[in-house]
Amino acid sequence: MNNLVSVIIPVYKVEEYLNRCVKSVLAQTYRNLEVILVNDGSPDCCGEMCDGFAKIDRRVRVIHKKNGGLSDARNAGVEIASGEYLTFLDSDDWVHEEYIEKLYNLLISTESDIAACNFIRTSREDISLNTSNIEIHEFSNIEALEQLTGKFYVPLVVAWGKIYHKDLFRTIRYPVGKVHEDEYIAHHLLFKAKKVVFTTEQMLYYWQRKDSITGVGFNVSNRIYATHAIIERAAFLNEVGLTKLRNKTYKTAIYIYLQIVKYKKMNNELKNDQDLLSQFKILNLKLREGNYNSNLKIRYKLCCIMPDVMNIAFKMYYKAIKLIKGNVEKRSV
Incomplete structure (x- = not known):
């Protein structure tokens, strides 16, 4: 039934x-x-x-x-x-x-x-x-x-x-x-x-409509909520012992942070956004205190110091991953 x-x-x-x-x-x-x-x-x-x-x-x-x-x-x-x-x-x-x-x-x-x-x-x-x-x-x-x-x-x-x-x-x-x-x-x-x-x-x-919650283009407030949620997810994954997945999740949060920083720089809004900057200083402390992959800690530190350079690096990285996946799929056909 x-x-x-x-x-x-x-x-x-x-x-x-x-x-x-x-x-x-x-x-x-x-x-x-x-x-x-x-x-x-x-x-x-x-x-x-x-x-x-x-x-x-x-x-x-x-x-x-x-x-x-x-x-x-x-x-x-x-x-x-x-x-x-x-x-x-x-x-x-x-x-x-x-x-x-x-x-x-x-x-x-x-x-x-x-x-x-x-x-x-x-x-x-x-x-x-x-x-x-x-x-x-x-x-x-x-x-x-x-x-x-x-x-x-x-x-x-x-x-x-x-x-x-x-x-x-x-x-x-x-x-x-x-x-x-x-x-x-x-x-x-x-x-x-x-x-x-x-x-x-x-x-x-x-x-797709412009007046929906998510249909308003690049919304900084929405992206900040997303990073909060993803950081909470990383903490949860850490609690249940999924450390590799926790590190991948932090990478996602870092990537969204780069998008926010880039947008705010373009609109001359970053200097006065102490809440955003302090939020990611707290994340930096968590990374420093936790038993995290050293590469992840270095990557995040570089994001804080050189967000524009790291933004370009992330784009090149994801583009290369897509290219590699595409070549693998072609060979398997």
Whole structure:
């Protein structure tokens, strides 16, 4: 018998997109659903639209709450979810009609706690998806964590595009008041899962709009939140004894720091940003105190002293890695 899947959709100022999103869920080939619409104090007609969906489909439940942000809305949905499994969807995105059925079947057949799919970024609705060369990857929890610095980083770190066993959220919630909220808890969820399965099939349509939280180009505040989350992840990896992965994670934080420094230098904002500079001095002290790879310590020190030079070095390094990978793939064909 198919288990109940709870679909949690935070709703805020999306009356232009909400109909498309909810209809894509109600049209799923997997029918045993509970659709939780969390009206996060939206000032437009979204609340009335949510109530309208509940009237036409008994699977829809609506929460009306004061505005608390995306994390708070997701957490509210988790609290009342009745399903054995959870999936999250942002209200300006939509999903393929077989999204839940395919992920659920993957999760059950591989005895995984998380099933994830790929997605497609789009600013138009008339899309023809490429369904050839679909790959299925099964990861242990440690292998899934390694992907947070690997090829499938984005689809594994985001909250949406997945089905989770509800037990994973027994003690885990999204951090309220922070952007890049999924960065803060992805590693906890992956570590807690006994197994993760990922399909490269694109089944979620990630709508690109300028007024969304993440759709505003280079946002310094958002990037700083990202570095905070990644540094917390590195500390967690250190606690569980994954030192090599901890060092890779610190490299990611350093690379984002370089992007922030470069942007602020271009806009003559760096000299007065004592908070940013002090934050990375603290990280430098942590690196100095911890039993970290000496190469990592030197690399970070050089980033602090010569951010522009190290930015160029990082770009050349990642370009060389891509070139090497490309040559290896060609030889293996």
